[in-house]
Amino acid sequence: MQSLVTPFGYSAESCGYCKDASTGRRTANSRASYYFSSKALTVEAYQGLVDRGWRRSGTVFYKPDVLRHCCPHYTIRLPVASFTPVKDHRRSINRWNSFILGDEYIKEAARLHPKSKELVDLPPFQLYQSKRA
Ligand SMILES: [Zn+2]
Numbered sequence: 001m002q003s004l005v006t007p008f009g010y011s012a013e014s015c016g017y018c019k020d021a022s023t024g025r026r027t028a029n030s031r032a033s034y035y036f037s038s039k040a041l042t043v044e045a046y047q048g049l050v051d052r053g054w055r056r057s058g059t060v061f062y063k064p065d066v067l068r069h070c071c072p073h074y075t076i077r078l079p080v081a082s083f084t085p086v087k088d089h090r091r092s093i094n095r096w097n098s099f100i101l102g103d104e105y106i107k108e109a110a111r112l113h114p115k116s117k118e119l120v121d122l123p124p125f126q127l128y129q130s131k132r133a
Pocket of ligand 1: 031
């Protein structure tokens, strides 16, 4: 496989998060990035881009121009193979699921598909092992 990219160039735009303190409106051209798109990238090329600060949204890749960008970007990496969720993580996942699904949906799902004793007694969900199985 080869990597194929289509450069888009450099673009400045207003930030969706930052607003001018006096007007309350978006600040024009407060952030800027380099862009390209790709529908085929080798793993090595993708890793090289990520290691150099490129980010991806679908097929669009962008690298923020940190000298012109109003908001700092933070890279979050999780070593999946060694990650084991602790109680706080599980609580956050449960809160998120509850927020997204809603109490009514959860109650109806529990009524329609009650957990068997075998399901209740299963060990905690492990994402990495589940994805590798
Ligand atoms: Zn901003």
